Amino acid sequence: MMETLMNYAMKGGPLIWVLLVFSVTGLAVIMERGIVYLSYGFAPDEWLERVLKEVEAGRIEVAMAMAVRCRHPVARVVQVYLENLNRPAKVRVDNVKRAGALVLEGVEKRLRVLAAISHLAPLVGLLGTVTGMVMAFARIETLEGAPKPADLAGGIWEALLTTVFGLAVAIPCMAAYHAYDSVADKIARRMELAITALDDVLHPSCSSTCPIGSPALTQRLDQSEDFNSVA
Numbered sequence: 224m225m226e227t228l229m230n231y232a233m234k235g236g237p238l239i240w241v242l243l244v245f246s247v248t249g250l251a252v253i254m255e256r257g258i259v260y261l262s263y264g265f266a267p268d269e270w271l272e273r274v275l276k277e278v279e280a281g282r283i284e285v286a287m288a289m290a291v292r293c294r295h296p297v298a299r300v301v302q303v304y305l306e307n308l309n310r311p312a313k314v315r316v317d318n319v320k321r322a323g324a325l326v327l328e329g330v331e332k333r334l335r336v337l338a339a340i341s342h343l344a345p346l347v348g349l350l351g352t353v354t355g356m357v358m359a360f361a362r363i364e365t366l367e368g369a370p371k372p373a374d375l376a377g378g379i380w381e382a383l384l385t386t387v388f389g390l391a392v393a394i395p396c397m398a399a400y401h402a403y404d405s406v407a408d409k410i411a412r413r414m415e416l417a418i419t420a421l422d423d424v425l426h427p428s429c430s431s432t433c434p435i436g437s438p439a440l441t442q443r444l445d446q447s448e449d450f451n452s453v454a
Contacts, residue, residue: 236351236381236382238347238348238350238354239351239384239385239388242344242348242351242385242388242389242392245340245343245347245392245396246391246392248336249336249341249392249395249396252333252336252399253337253396253399256332256333256399260403262294263294263295263410264293264295267295267410268413270289270293270297270298271297271301271413271416271420273289274289274290274301275420275421278305278421278425279424283305286301287302287305290302290305295410296326296327296329296330296410296414297410297413297414299322300319300322300326300414300417301417301421303318303319304417304418304421305421308425312426319418323414323418326414327407327410327411330406330407331407334403334404337396337399337400337403338396338397338400340392340393341394341396341397341400342393344390344396345386345389345390345393346389347389348385348386348387348388348389348390349385349386349389351382351384351385351386351389352383352384352385352386353382355381355382355383356382358382359379359381
């Protein structure tokens with residue numbers, strides 16, 4: 224089976240090697256991001272409820288220790304919020320926004336690589352098919368006498384190989400990109416929820432007038448929607 228695939232790949236032309244690089248890169252990013260997201264763990268809502276109970280009880284140090292031990296990105300924002308609890312409101316707001324932006328940058332890391340591969344691979348495959356068709360018809364033109372159907376069919380199916388390989392690379396990368404992008408969106412929403420929940424618990428009087436997380440964190444969601452609409 225592997226030998227057959229290699230034979231097909233060798234007949235697809237030089238652009239097959241470009242698609243091979245795309246496939247290796249895409250697979251590496253998919254595996255790396257999958258391991259990172261699995262390392263975050265699950266059920267951030269339950270963890271946040273426990274933290275809020277500790278905060279309501281006045282055990283800020285216990286809540287801080289829970290945030291330090293947790294690997295989920297939501298915990299990093301909660302940790303920064305609690306670390307700046309006794310500082311002026313503007314300083315706390317700026318530090319939480321900065322921490323949220325850095326955390327989301329780490330969550331989204333390399334996702335655009337998957338998006339780029341999913342868009343470029345079919346185009347590279349189509350380019351390989353078009354150039355292969357041109358070369359096939361150029362060879363037929365040089366043949367003496369009437370060309371046989373086998374001469375035409377052989378050149379065409381070899382040219383179509385790059386399109387097949389391009390789609391085979393693009394489809395998994397596109398699926399992984401949308402799956403991981405939805406994970407990043409969910410994390411962004413949970414970070415905003417954590418911040419507003421802490422506001423309600425610790426500063427109920429200003430929770431409606433000083434939303435710490437919304438502008439910085441939800442900007443990521445708007446950018447993601449714009450990118451998908453362009454795609």
